[in-house]
Amino acid sequence: MSTWSRNSALSASALLLLVGGIALAFYWAPEDADQGFSQKIFYIHVPVALTAYAFFAWGAWKALRHLWTRGERYDLESYTAIHMGVIFGLLTLATGSIWAKISWGIWWSWGQRQLVLFLILFLFYCAYFMLRFSTDVGPARANLSAVYAVFGIVLLPVSFLAIRLAEGFLHPVLFERDGPQMTGEMFVAFCVCLAGVLALAAALYANELTGKRIDARLRELREALA
Amino acid sequence: MSTAEKYVTAAYLVVLAVVLTYVVVYSTKLARLERELAELAEQARARDDG
Numbered sequence: 001m002s003t004w005s006r007n008s009a010l011s012a013s014a015l016l017l018l019v020g021g022i023a024l025a026f027y028w029a030p031e032d033a034d035q036g037f038s039q040k041i042f043y044i045h046v047p048v049a050l051t052a053y054a055f056f057a058w059g060a061w062k063a064l065r066h067l068w069t070r071g072e073r074y075d076l077e078s079y080t081a082i083h084m085g086v087i088f089g090l091l092t093l094a095t096g097s098i099w100a101k102i103s104w105g106i107w108w109s110w111g112q113r114q115l116v117l118f119l120i121l122f123l124f125y126c127a128y129f130m131l132r133f134s135t136d137v138g139p140a141r142a143n144l145s146a147v148y149a150v151f152g153i154v155l156l157p158v159s160f161l162a163i164r165l166a167e168g169f170l171h172p173v174l175f176e177r178d179g180p181q182m183t184g185e186m187f188v189a190f191c192v193c194l195a196g197v198l199a200l201a202a203a204l205y206a207n208e209l210t211g212k213r214i215d216a217r218l219r220e221l222r223e224a225l226a
Numbered sequence: 227m228s229t230a231e232k233y234v235t236a237a238y239l240v241v242l243a244v245v246l247t248y249v250v251v252y253s254t255k256l257a258r259l260e261r262e263l264a265e266l267a268e269q270a271r272a273r274d275d276g
Contacts, residue, residue, distance in 0.1 A: 037228065041237045044238060094244075095240060098237040099233075102230055207252065208252070
């Protein structure tokens, strides 16, 4: 399958799944008995947050592959994954903040460990770009970026588990050991939305990676022609 | 429109706005790549002629 066909198929799947998922969430899934209509943010906030975690983990995995094999492609893949993770992290903070305003009456709470830990994770990966662009292009930059990205993996379980382990939390926990704490319709709508956001993420990642590869090849070509 | 409906709409619009902004930024990048490619093709042609 060519890059264009794969990227187009991913974009089309993302559009279909997202439109279907949002329609299910708004017109089929019942309103939450406790939170009412405001709970509908859940169908976008949680998939976006899980996608951000997935991108950071993918970026760390590719960084590890780079350190292991020294393959240049892994450096670019790790960088692209972290780039996408930061975009989805920003969306997680924005949608979470809006949900917090309706549910708790505040935009942000510094007392909530899980929120602060996610912000730390987000800022940690924002700093990745400062590190990357303060070093000249070459193997040293790739190695330094990879080591930084691998270190970030430590923050992922801490941030993810903080939602479950925090004491006296406001942040709800919907997935427990005995299954999801929601109706079957809500869970189906959530799964379709999650599939849609993951397909969108995959489409954005594939397009961004193609762009970055072309950029890198143009740089090589410019150097060869100079 | 109730307050909850306004906030929920805002949350979904934020996601849409960020994705659209990304598409605009990416289009600008594609335009730059196309321009650079044209310049390099021109350089290569000039090199062949020279």
